[in-house]
Amino acid sequence: MSILVPFLALLLGSAFAAYHRMRLATWAALNLSLLVACWLLGANATATLVAAAIVVLIAVPLLLPASRKALVSAPMMGFFRKVLPPLSQTERIALETGSVGFEGELFTGDPDWQKLLNYPKPQLTAEEQAFLDGPVEELCRMVNDWEITHVHADLPPQLWDFIKQNKFFGMIIPKQYGGLGFSALAHHKVIQKLASVSSVVSSTVGVPNSLGPGELLNHYGTQEQKDYYLPRLALGQEVPCFGLTGPFAGSDATSIPDYGIVCKGEWNGANVLGVKLTFDKRYITLAPIATLIGLAFRMYDPDGLIGDTKDIGITLALLPRETDGVEVGRRHFPLNSPFQNGPIRGREVFIPLSQLIGGADMAGKGWNMLNECLAVGRSITLPSTASGGAKAGAVVTGAYARIRKQFGLSVGRFEGVEEALARIGGKAYIISALSQATAAAVDRGDVPSVPSAIAKYHCTSMSREVISDVMDVIGGKGIILGPKNFAGRSWQAAPIAITVEGANIMTRSLLIFGQGAILCHPWVMKEMKAAQDPDRAAGLEAFDRSLFGHIGFGISNAVRSFWFGLTAARFGAAPGDAYTKRFFRKLDRYSANLALMADVSMLMLGGKLKFKESLSGRLGDVLSHIYMTSAMLKRYHDEGAPQAEQPLLAWAFHNSVHEIELALSAALRNFPIRPVGWLMWALIFPWGRRAEAPGDRLCRRVAALLMVPNAARDRLAKGVFLTPCENNPGGRIDSYLAKAVAAEPVERKFLKALKAKGIEALDFASQLDEAVREGVLSVEERAQLEELRSITLDTITVDDFDPAELRSAMYQAPSAPAQPREAA
Structure with a gap:
């Protein structure tokens, strides 16, 4: 022994x-x-x-450095060059333009959680809060989503005027150019609130403040371009759109067939050097009403008029709508969510080089520009829209489920409905935390390529799941369209967000882990750069440092994965309070698992990894859920660790942990090299997969939070439009909740008397009269039940129409009598 x-x-x-x-x-x-x-x-x-x-x-x-380099590092450097995934120029630019924030810690296997908790709590300025409480609240009161979507198929003129006059299009434009100069957090809060009442309005406001001429000019425009265009955009004198997507280049933006040839032409009466453009774009939001068109195209200089390069590359330009040859097509009609959207085309449209965004110096740099601005756009507009819809859906559906009764019981008390309410509340909590986290990352100066992809994919996917559950809970109230329906249009519009700014399938399968594994890994990017260094001696020196750092890193993550698996991550130092320490320990485990899987996948598969989209998608799910739980824990601690919020946090956390283990399990069971998958399973799941989805008791607690006034519910509802008014049926339903809860004891007493046959009248009013006469109810209690009946009726009532009202306007005019055909 x-x-x-x-x-x-x-x-x-x-x-x-x-x-x-x-x-x-x-x-x-x-x-x-x-x-x-x-x-x-x-x-x-x-x-x-x-x-x-x-x-x-x-x-x-x-x-000994000399022997180490000769025996190990030099041979490994040669091997690394062979297995290094070949990067196209497009991929290289995408990696080099992104920055890494806290998501980089998640690839270390030992995240510095204190760094996350030490980030400043996101806060609005007094000016930004006043804008939310003033113009944003007023705009929400003006919105009648039924009229927008059914009657006008557009915003009415008074809304357009209000949006322009109050500089909603100028939120990201600096004050020196007449804009509001708001933070990304304020931008997020505005879009979130607007989305809670109308996705058409939020899209209309969101697009000019996302990827488009305003943001591109702000970052890259010449001073002359900024001085002229930014004040006009801020005041709404120019309405912008941006043409990127075309019929033959959807998500593959780098393959756009639209082109521009450098040549001379006429512009404002002068013969100048410029570009002759031919393009065909579709799905362009605001295109039908835009006065200023941003355009992405591939630029060529066959005659060498501006240099020796013939294929200059992707370039961005500004086209005034009235430019000769520009054709703005008819409108698209995106799933009964009629925000202004349509095609734009042009053939041999001439513009001078001064209309290139950033001027001639930025020719060919369009893909770099787009990558930075796409990341920021994905971080704000779509996650914020999802957050507004999900949070409003959670609190309004919770109120509906308490008020609506079947079999003498609130429908929210049935276990099947409790499950749906728990999913709604838990996912709304995740979406809210994630969307705020990405906005905060932008305000810290990050260009969050990976978090923006995570936020875009998961916020929009989860919001679609939320509205699906909402529709199940509210039943007929949701499927009958009309002014009283608070959910039907959201249900119809859900697939739109899934599709735009990079289709969700592509985002999950290619972007999240594909970028994260290289961009966020502490050693891989360093090794790649060192291996490709033309100075072999300097490259070997850098590669030597990175290689042995990486080897130690890999061994450490293997050991940590096995130890955490053996102990269920119950031991070890962790930040947080007594409640959240265990959550941080679990995330340490999954961070080590992710880092280990990333290393093994890249080592074993090399360049083939980027074609293994199922594996990439599953590992992307692991990264995403670790990032999302990090965002939730950050928000929880920023809010002062409120005990009332713990059921929401616990449901969301256990749901994510369950999804992490499902993704890891699927990745290991389907790993292309089977023996490696078996070995990794032993390291990661020595006792097998243990995480479970949230249980029934936890689901019941989350559902209960949505169905009674409380601090956690109020915090979840913060930032959405719930003002009870004629045009906001959801706000009215939410406002009824406290009265409905207060009336329930009286209602139970009344129903008990009915059941005991102490009251013989048949209609409700007569029953109340008899109950008062018999002393079952007081006069005040009678009034309380009458109010309960009234608010219940408003909660559950749906709309009906004269058949003519539902006919398209173009068919409502009397048709001309048919003319007899002449005999042959």
């Missing part, structure tokens, strides 16, 4: 060193010390010497 003791000591010492990420010299010193102790305590001398020799044979060559 004593023969095994030195080797066991070596194994445990190595595992301890790996877990704590000690340096190689420290590892050697620790293990030699343990072996000396073994020898002194009587362990087998030969075994001790063999174990010591192993330590020396590993440590000495690797601690």
Whole structure:
């Protein structure tokens, strides 16, 4: 037995060193010390010497830079160049334009959670809050979504005027150019509130403040372009759109066939150097009413008029609508959510080089520009829209489920409905935290490529799941369209957000993990740059440092994954309070799992990994859910760790952990190299997959939070339009909740009297009269039940129409009598 003791000591010492990420010299010193102790305590001398020799044979060559480089680093550098995934120029630009925030910590296997918690709490300025409380609230009061979607198929003129006059199109434009100069957080809050009452209005406001001429000019425009266009955009004198997507290049923006040829032409009466454009774009939001068109195209200079490069690359330009040859097509009709959207075309449209965004100096740099602005746009507009709809849906549906009764019981008390309400509330909580986190990242100066893809994909996907559950809970109230329906249009519009700004399938399968594995990994990008360094000596030096950092990193994550799996991550230092420490420990485990899986996948599959979209998608799900839970925990601590919010946090956390283990399980079971998958399973799930979806008791607690006034419900509802008014049926239903809850004891007393046949009248009014006469109810209680009947009726009532009202306007005019055909 004593023969095994030195080797066991070596194994445990190595595992301890790996877990704590000690340096190689420290590892050697620790293990030699343990072996000396073994020898002194009587362990087998030969075994001790063999174990010591192993330590020396590993440590000495690797601690000497010259031998380490010659024996290991140089050969590995050659191998690395062979397995390095080939990067196109498009992919290289996408990686180089993004920045890394806290998401980079999630790839380390040992995130610095204190760094996350130390980020400043996102806060609005007094000016931004006043804008939300003033113009945004007033605009929401003006919105009649039924008239927008059914009657006008557009915003009415008074809404257009109000939006322009109050600079809603100028939120991101600096004050020096007449804009509001708002933070990304304020931008998020405005879109969130507008989306809670009308997705058409939120889209109309969101697009000019997202990817488009305003943002592009602000970042890249010449001073002359900024001075002229930005004040006009801020005041709504110019309505912008941006043409990127075309019939033959949807999500693959780098393959756009639209082109521009450098040549000379006439512009404002002068013969100038410019570009002759031919383009065909579709799905362009605001195009039908835009006065200023941003355009992406591939620029060519066949005659060498501006340089030696013939294919200059993707370039961005500004086209005034009245430019000769520009054709704005008829409107698209996106799933009964009629925001202004349509095609734009042009053939040999001439513009001068001064109309290129950033001027001639920025020709060919359009893909860099788009990558930075696309990341910011995905971080705000779509997540905020999803957040507004999901949060409003959660609180209004909770109120509806309490007020609406079947079989003498609130429908929200049935266990099947409780499950749906829990999903609605939990996912609304996740979406709210995630959308705020990405906005905060933008305000910190990040260009959050990976978080923006996570937020875009998961916020829009979860919001679609939320509205699906909402429709199930409210039943007939949801499927009968009309002014009283608060959910039907959201149901119809849900697939729109799934499709735009990069289709969700592509975002999950290619972008999230595909970018994250390289951009966020602490060593891979460094190794890639070192391997490709033309100075071989400098490259080898950098590669040597990165390689051995990466090797230690990989061993550490293997050990940490196995240890956390054995112990269910119950031990170890963690930040947070007594309630959240266990959550942070679990995330440590899944961070180590993710880092280990990323390393093994890249090592085993090399360049083939980017074609393994199912594997990439599953690992992207792991990364996404770790990031989302991080955002939730950050928000929870920013809010002062409110105990009332714990059921929402717990449901959302356990749902994400369950999804993480499902994704890891699927990735391992389907790993292309089966023996590697089996080995990884043993390291990651030594006891098997253990995480479970939220249980019934937790679901019941979350559902209960949505169905009674409380602080957690109020916090979830914060930032959405719930003012009870004629045009806001959801706000009215929400306002009834407290009265409905207060009236329930009186209602139970009344129903008990009816059931005991102490009241013989048949209609409701007569029953109340008799109950008062018999002393069952007081006059005040009668009034309370009458009010309950009134608010219940408004809650559940749906609309009906004269058949002529539902006919399209173009068919409502009397048709001309048919003319007799002449005889042949």
